[in-house]
Amino acid sequence: MWPDGYAKRVLPEVDSTNAEAARIAPDLAGPEWILGLRQTAGRGRRGRAWVNPEGNFTATLVMRPLEAPDVIALRSFVASLALYDAFAQVTGTDAGLSLKWPNDVLLNGGKVAGILLEGSPGYLAIGIGVNLIAAPDASQVEAGAVSPVSLLAETGVRLTPEAFLTALAQAYAKWERTFTTFGFAPVREAWLSRAARLGETITARTTQQETVGVFETVDAEGNLVLKTPKARVAIAAADVFF
Known part of the structure; x- marks a missing residue:
């Protein structure tokens, strides 16, 4: 319908x-x-x-x-x-x-x-x-x-x-x-609850830089949150690679 x-x-x-x-x-x-x-x-x-x-x-x-x-x-x-x-x-x-x-x-x-x-x-x-x-x-x-x-x-x-x-x-x-x-x-x-590779190490790549970290969550603004060896990083837009 x-x-x-x-x-x-x-x-x-x-x-x-x-x-x-x-x-x-x-x-x-x-x-x-x-x-x-x-x-x-x-x-x-x-x-x-x-x-x-x-x-x-x-x-x-x-x-x-x-x-x-x-x-x-x-x-x-x-x-x-x-x-x-x-x-x-x-x-x-x-x-x-x-x-x-x-x-x-x-x-x-x-x-x-x-x-x-x-x-x-x-x-x-x-x-x-x-x-x-x-x-x-x-x-x-x-x-x-x-x-x-x-x-x-x-x-x-x-x-x-x-x-x-x-x-x-x-x-x-x-x-x-x-x-x-x-x-x-x-x-x-x-x-x-349906996210691919949550809790796993992934790569987020923009035209300027590449960030590798554990996919921790998506925050209240929709940003991808990665835990890297140095810090937690919130990424607003990127291509993700597994």
């Missing part, structure tokens, strides 16, 4: 669902999901290309939230939890699922989905890509990054993008209600 209060548009082809979100944002009456069945100019974090074979999932939720920018950005965790629940629903199990800070979903240790938040004053676009039926070759990802996997190859479950969108929209609406009613605390607790 489609959640109340959310509009939906399905596009046979689009350059980027996040780009479409920017175009329609000024006229939004409420939150709206945009599903692109074929995307010609998809992108991931830091402007990387997002490979999207036909049958995979590319969608964006565009909304006009009223909170401060630092609070709005915490919806990456809301979206992660929604993806986790949607995968559990469509497969009948959460076995093998985990969440990788800041915005990836892992299945059996491989990346099955990613999230990209974009926006400007007045709107937020939550872009989501899911390898439903096919994953990029490992040679197409950054050295040392988690290898991509597909839902079909890992579970045998074959879904249409439209079917997955319904499951995701339902799950997102639930976590959005939790977030707007109770704040980040319950979202953070739920995210940490």
Whole structure:
């Protein structure tokens, strides 16, 4: 069942669902999901290309939230939890699922989905890509990054993008209600209970530096907290390597 209060548009082809979100944002009456069945100019974090074979999932939720920018950005965790629940629903199990800070979903240790938040004053676009039926070759990802996997190859479950969108929209609406009613605390607790490599040594890499430490927690602002030999370090944005 489609959640109340959310509009939906399905596009046979689009350059980027996040780009479409920017175009329609000024006229939004409420939150709206945009599903692109074929995307010609998809992108991931830091402007990387997002490979999207036909049958995979590319969608964006565009909304006009009223909170401060630092609070709005915490919806990456809301979206992660929604993806986790949607995968559990469509497969009948959460076995093998985990969440990788800041915005990836892992299945059996491989990346099955990613999230990209974009926006400007007045709107937020939550872009989501899911390898439903096919994953990029490992040679197409950054050295040392988690290898991509597909839902079909890992579970045998074959879904249409439209079917997955319904499951995701339902799950997102639930976590959005939790977030707007109770704040980040319950979202953070739920995210940490599903976190990949919590308590283990990981590497956080930015364009300027690399930090190696034990993944201790995610703090109340959504920062990754690593315990290094010298100090506890809170990291606002980085790529994480295991």
